[in-house]
Amino acid sequence: MASIIEVRDLTRKFGDFLAVDHISFDVAPGEIFAFLGPNGAGKSTTIKMLTTMLHPTSGHMLLNGFDPTKDAKQVRRSFGIVFQDPSLDDELTARENMELHGVLYDVPRKTRRERTEELLKYVELWDRRDHIVKQFSGGMKRRLEIARGLLHHPKVFFLDEPTLGLDPQTRNHVWTYIQELNRSEGITVFFTTHYMDEAERIARRISIIDYGKIIATGSPPELLSRTGKTSLEEAFLALTGKTIREEEGSSLDRMRMHGRARMGGRR
Amino acid sequence: MKTIYILWLRQLKRYFRSKSRIIGSLGQPLLFLLAMGFGFGPVFKRAGQGNYMEFLAPGIIGMSIIFTSIFSGMEIIWDRQFGFLKETLVAPVSRMNIMIGRTLGGATVATLQGIIVLLIALAPGFRPANWALVPVAIIAMAITALLFTALGTAIASLLSDMQGFQLIMNFLVMPLFFLSGALFPLQGVPGAIAAIARFNPLSYGVDALRGLLTNSSHYGLLPDFGVLVAVTLLFLFAGSYFFSRVEA
Numbered sequence: 001m002a003s004i005i006e007v008r009d010l011t012r013k014f015g016d017f018l019a020v021d022h023i024s025f026d027v028a029p030g031e032i033f034a035f036l037g038p039n040g041a042g043k044s045t046t047i048k049m050l051t052t053m054l055h056p057t058s059g060h061m062l063l064n065g066f067d068p069t070k071d072a073k074q075v076r077r078s079f080g081i082v083f084q085d086p087s088l089d090d091e092l093t094a095r096e097n098m099e100l101h102g103v104l105y106d107v108p109r110k111t112r113r114e115r116t117e118e119l120l121k122y123v124e125l126w127d128r129r130d131h132i133v134k135q136f137s138g139g140m141k142r143r144l145e146i147a148r149g150l151l152h153h154p155k156v157f158f159l160d161e162p163t164l165g166l167d168p169q170t171r172n173h174v175w176t177y178i179q180e181l182n183r184s185e186g187i188t189v190f191f192t193t194h195y196m197d198e199a200e201r202i203a204r205r206i207s208i209i210d211y212g213k214i215i216a217t218g219s220p221p222e223l224l225s226r227t228g229k230t231s232l233e234e235a236f237l238a239l240t241g242k243t244i245r246e247e248e249g250s251s252l253d254r255m256r257m258h259g260r261a262r263m264g265g266r267r
Numbered sequence: 268m269k270t271i272y273i274l275w276l277r278q279l280k281r282y283f284r285s286k287s288r289i290i291g292s293l294g295q296p297l298l299f300l301l302a303m304g305f306g307f308g309p310v311f312k313r314a315g316q317g318n319y320m321e322f323l324a325p326g327i328i329g330m331s332i333i334f335t336s337i338f339s340g341m342e343i344i345w346d347r348q349f350g351f352l353k354e355t356l357v358a359p360v361s362r363m364n365i366m367i368g369r370t371l372g373g374a375t376v377a378t379l380q381g382i383i384v385l386l387i388a389l390a391p392g393f394r395p396a397n398w399a400l401v402p403v404a405i406i407a408m409a410i411t412a413l414l415f416t417a418l419g420t421a422i423a424s425l426l427s428d429m430q431g432f433q434l435i436m437n438f439l440v441m442p443l444f445f446l447s448g449a450l451f452p453l454q455g456v457p458g459a460i461a462a463i464a465r466f467n468p469l470s471y472g473v474d475a476l477r478g479l480l481t482n483s484s485h486y487g488l489l490p491d492f493g494v495l496v497a498v499t500l501l502f503l504f505a506g507s508y509f510f511s512r513v514e515a
Contacts (some may be wrong), residue, residue: 009486051357051515052357053353053356053357054414054514072359074359075360076357076358077359081357082349083353086349086350087350087351087354088350088351088354089277089281089351089354090349090351091280091281091284091285092277092280092281096280099273099359100273100277101271103269103272103356104270104273104355104358104359104360105358105359106269132284150355150396183303188427227434240478
């Protein structure tokens with residue numbers, strides 16, 4: 001079957017820094033695919049390029065058959081996304097956030113109302129539908145973002161570190177929702193994480209990415225047998241080394257901030 | 268069209284829900300009206316310039332509009348910081364429509380604020396010369412509001428965080444307000460001040476309000492409206508251009 005995401009030689013530079021370095025991969029329709037990698041490895045940059053937020057320096061991409069650099073609108077209709085950082089309007093209620101999303105994605109009013117009810121019930125926020133989001137806990141906000149991202153029936157669902165900072169109960173819930181949706185609606189799921197157990201348990205295939213390059217791709221058992229390790233954590237460390245990347249991630253972030261300020265938000 | 272409407276509605280909801288912001292932003296005009304209106308009133312009268320409250324009120328309406336508009340336009344920075352901007356930027360809608368919806372919303376809020384200040388000014392004794400012209404004055408408020416909201420949007424699109432906000436307040440908004448003839452008559456001021464005021468769009472906004480509410484205009488109503496409309500179109504263009512280049 002044709003891939004729903006197709007990436008060839010995708011590259012993105014920030015100044016002299018190669019954030020994403022000639023990566024290629026495919027995601028099949030209905031698959032749960034994970035990007036696993038240390039901080040600053042290029043996971044978020046890749047997602048930003050696939051979701052039309054950032055232009056690649058070079059390379060090709062297709063999402064649902066459309067090119068994010070050329071057919072931005074079709075690509076945007078094809079995916080839903082839960083960003084790494086919160087992205088709700090805190091001053092609006094849960095339902096108003098859903099409504100706004102539905103209008104932006106041109107979902108007809110009737111479908112919008114029905115789907116909002118269905119999804120808010122699904123993430124167990126229907127009772128709180130008229131509460132201002134500001135009063136929500138981190139876990140509730142995350143669940144609302146998941147419901148919102150699914151409102152327009154996307155083909156591909158991106159989740160960038162969706163469980164960062166959540167307690168184990170909420171984390172477990174979040175993954176249950178997503179796996180169920182994957183089964184019932186056949187939606188393709190693309191997520192990034194650095195929780196090994198999540199990647200191992202949830203993803204059908206994993207790409208391990210480091211320093212902007214894909215080091216290995218395969219199902220969790222394949223990655224284990226390739227490295228001769230017994231846990232994905234060990235396999236991951238064997239493939240990426242043991243150096244701590246915290247500093248690098250944050251200095252890259254700083255550089256991006258500077259770059260943005262200096263270039264005045266230019267593409 | 269629906270995109271513009273829903274983003275306009277969002278700005279209004281946010282405004283009506285932040286009671287502290289409404290009260291806070293009305294305190295300042297009230298203070299200006301009372302302190303300056305009554306404080307300088309006697310001197311103004313002795314100088315043969317007539318009723319200062321009558322002169323000042325349109326200026327304070329203008330002040331409240333410019334502050335609210337630029338602030339609304341710059342809310343984009345907030346949205347960037349709190350992440351909501353990304354939600355709109357990855358939606359399958361044009362940047363142009365996002366910008367228009369937000370700007371119209373901000374301008375509506377600023378116009379409402381102007382109308383409230385007009386009502387407040389009635390308390391210390393301000394009376395429009397002709398009530399029939401008040402609707403036209405509200406149109407002048409709306410154009411002025413649109414002009415400065417678009418300017419705020421343009422500026423916010425170029426800034427990455429709130430650190431530049433204070434700079435904009437002190438080096439742009441305050442000078443625009445103080446050098447606009449909002450507080451003093453432009454007749455007979457030193458040439459430099461008159462020249463600066465001439466290039467300040469707020470001068471024309473305040474002057475149009477003065478012409479419509481108190482029957483005394485410095486530049487004339489036609490030039491006022493001409494300049495306001497032209498500069499508004501220019502800033503809308505600049506705002507949508509810079510906003511179209513914003514990265515999520």
